[in-house]
Amino acid sequence: MVLVLTGVAVITGAILAYINNITEAPIAQQKEKALADGIKAVMGGGELTVSKTDTVRQNDAKGKELTYIIYQTQDAKKNDLGAAVESTTGGFGGDLKVLVGFDPEGNILGYTLLEHAETPGLGAKADKWFQKGEKGDIIGQNPSEELVVSKDGGKVDAITASTITSRAFLLAVNNAYKAYKATPVDGASGATKQVKNEQ
Numbered sequence: 001m002v003l004v005l006t007g008v009a010v011i012t013g014a015i016l017a018y019i020n021n022i023t024e025a026p027i028a029q030q031k032e033k034a035l036a037d038g039i040k041a042v043m044g045g046g047e048l049t050v051s052k053t054d055t056v057r058q059n060d061a062k063g064k065e066l067t068y069i070i071y072q073t074q075d076a077k078k079n080d081l082g083a084a085v086e087s088t089t090g091g092f093g094g095d096l097k098v099l100v101g102f103d104p105e106g107n108i109l110g111y112t113l114l115e116h117a118e119t120p121g122l123g124a125k126a127d128k129w130f131q132k133g134e135k136g137d138i139i140g141q142n143p144s145e146e147l148v149v150s151k152d153g154g155k156v157d158a159i160t161a162s163t164i165t166s167r168a169f170l171l172a173v174n175n176a177y178k179a180y181k182a183t184p185v186d187g188a189s190g191a192t193k194q195v196k197n198e199q
Contacts, residue, residue, distance in 0.1 A: 034114075035114075038114060039099065039101075041110060041112055042084050042100060042101030042110040043073055043081055043082065043084055044109050047075060048073045048081055049073065050072065051072050051073065051074045052071075052072040053071055053072070054183050055069055056068045056179040056183060058182070060175075066087075066088070066089075066175065067088075068086060068087055071084045071085070072183075081103070083180055084101045085099070085102065085176035085179055085180050086099050086176075087100065087175050087179065088115075088172065089168045089169075089172040089175065096168050096169060096172060097113070097172075098111055098114065098172040098176065099111060099112050099113075099114050100176040102177065102180050105142065107140055107141065108138055108140060108142070108143070108173070110131075111130065113127045125159050126162075135157045136158065138156060138170075142177075143173060143174050143177035146170075147173055149163060149166050149170060152167070154170075156170060
C-alpha cells in the first residue's frame with residue numbers, strides 16, 4: 001500500500017512538473033502582453049514605447065517595504081509622455097495590484113487593475129468605478145493632494161458597500177504617484193530607496 005501511494009505521488013509530481021515546464025513560457029508571454037496592453041491603455045493609447053523601467057522601493061507608515069515599477073514612456077518622436085506605475089496594496093480580499101498612467105505633470109491619464117481578490121460584484125467594481133465619467137472618476141486628477149474617499153473627508157465617491165476596497169485602491173494610486181515623483185536620479189532620500197533598471 002505504501003509503495004503504491006509513493007509511486008502514485010512520484011508519478012503525479014513528475015506529470016505536474018512537466019506540465020508546469022510546458023506552460024511556463026506561454027504564461028510569461030501572456031503576462032508580458034497583458035502588461036504591454038495595460039501600459040498602452042493607461043497612457044491613453046496611441047504609439048508609444050517604454051524608454052526606461054525603474055524600480056522604486058519605499059517604506060509605508062508601518063515600515064513595510066513596498067516596491068513600485070515605473071515604466072517611462074515616449075512617443076515616436078522621443079517626447080516624454082509620462083509613466084505607467086505598477087502599485088500594490090492590501091484590499092479587502094487580498095492584494096490589489098493597479099497600473100496607473102501619469103502625464104509628465106502627474107495628472108492621471110488612466111488605470112487598470114492587474115490583479116485583485118475582491119468580492120465579485122462589489123470590490124471588483126474598482127476596474128470601472130473610478131474611470132472617466134463614472135461616479136468615482138479620478139481621471140485627470142493630480143494626486144499631489146492625496147485622493148481620499150468622501151467618507152474620510154475627501155472628494156472621491158467610494159464604491160457602494162466597498163469602502164475598504166475604495167480606500168485600498170486610492171492608496172495604491174497615491175503611492176504610485178509618490179513613486180513616480182521619486183524617480184529622478186537624485187530623488188532617493190529619507191525612506192525612499194531607489195533601484196534603477198535601464199532597458
